[in-house]
Amino acid sequence: EAGVVQSPRYKIIEKKQPVAFWCNPISGHNTLYWYRQNLGQGPELLIRYENEEAVDDSQLPKDRFSAERLKGVDSTLKIQPAELGDSAVYLCASSGRQGSNSPLHFGNGTRLTVT
Amino acid sequence: AQKITQTQPGMFVQEKEAVTLDCTYDTSDPSYGLFWYKQPSSGEMIFLIYQGSYDQQNATEGRYSLNFQKARKSANLVISASQLGDSAMYFCATYTNAGKSTFGDGTTLTVKP
Numbered sequence: 001e002a003g004v005v006q007s008p009r010y011k012i013i014e015k016k017q018p019v020a021f022w023c024n025p026i027s028g029h030n031t032l033y034w035y036r037q038n039l040g041q042g043p044e045l046l047i048r049y050e051n052e053e054a055v056d057d058s059q060l061p062k063d064r065f066s067a068e069r070l071k072g073v074d075s076t077l078k079i080q081p082a083e084l085g086d087s088a089v090y091l092c093a094s095s096g097r098q099g100s101n102s103p104l105h106f107g108n109g110t111r112l113t114v115t
Numbered sequence: 116a117q118k119i120t121q122t123q124p125g126m127f128v129q130e131k132e133a134v135t136l137d138c139t140y141d142t143s144d145p146s147y148g149l150f151w152y153k154q155p156s157s158g159e160m161i162f163l164i165y166q167g168s169y170d171q172q173n174a175t176e177g178r179y180s181l182n183f184q185k186a187r188k189s190a191n192l193v194i195s196a197s198q199l200g201d202s203a204m205y206f207c208a209t210y211t212n213a214g215k216s217t218f219g220d221g222t223t224l225t226v227k228p
Contacts (some may be wrong), residue, residue: 033216042119042206042218043160056214089158101148101167104216106160 002026006092006107014115018080021110024073025094032069033104034077035091043091049075082114117142119207119219126224128197135182136192136222138207147211149190151181154204154221163205166190197226 005024013019025032030051035043046065048056051072060067064083069075079086089111093104118141128134140149149166166174166181174181182191194201202225208218 031214040220042208042220044218045216048214091160093160101165102210103150103162103165104152104160104210105162106152108157108159111158 004092004094004105004107006090006110008110009108010111010113012113012115013082015084016081018078019082019112020076020078021090021092021112023075023077023092023107025075025092026096026105029094029096029105030072031095031097031102032075033093033095034067034075035093037089037091037109039088046077046090079112082112084114087112087114117144117209117211117215117217119209119217121207121219121222123222124220126222128194128224128226130199130226130228131196133193133195134197134224136194136205136207136224138190138192138219140188140190140207140209140217142209142211142217144211144213144215147209149181149183150208150210151179151190151192152206152208152218153201154206156203160206164192194224199226199228202226 032049034046037043047060049069067077089109091109093106095102120139147168151163153161164176164179178195180193204221206221210216
């Protein structure tokens with residue numbers, strides 16, 4: 001099966017500019033996650049989707065971050081405007097079933113650099 | 116709130132030897148899963164092994180085994196017969212039935228030839 005696909009792989013922007021990341025999960029996976037990973041740290045959840053519904057967005061900085069998964073398949077994460085502190089790797093993951101025994105399948109991530 | 120603690124920022128092991136990466140966790144959920152992921156320098160997170168909170172036996176997957184001590188809230192990863200390709204960052208994570216996931220800050224493993 002094809003894995004989780006993310007694009008772009010790298011992005012360099014100036015502060016105050018907008019940026020968007022795209023993720024296509026594994027076919028049939030209803031649960032989709034966006035994580036942010038700062039250098040030398042573990043991933044931190046930004047938002048979790050069950051199909052097209054955002055069921056956990058408590059850690060999403062809603063003043064500048066937004067996300068959508070309109071048809072319950074692929075998803076877009078947007079930052080507007082970007083700040084220097086947003087430089088990180090943004091990881092998308094999906095899982096095939098709910099429950100605590102379902103491993104996450106990750107994409108390769110998008111490395112964002114804000115200058 | 117959940118918390119994962121990985122106390123070893125960096126570990127070294129000689130090729131072909133075994134190594135244990137430590138992980139302690141804190142969760143109030145009675146049902147949870149414990150996961151280990153490997154992140155090579157390429158950046159992709161790779162699932163290694165899973166342990167359920169109600170599992171009686173320690174999980175094993177090839178050269179990976181999980182030393183699960185529920186009372187101590189620890190879930191250490193044991194890698195046997197280390198290979199050069201095992202050099203990577205390793206993350207411990209919990210996941211609850213409520214959908215909450217928490218990752219530790221990782222341990223960098225370097226395998227020496």
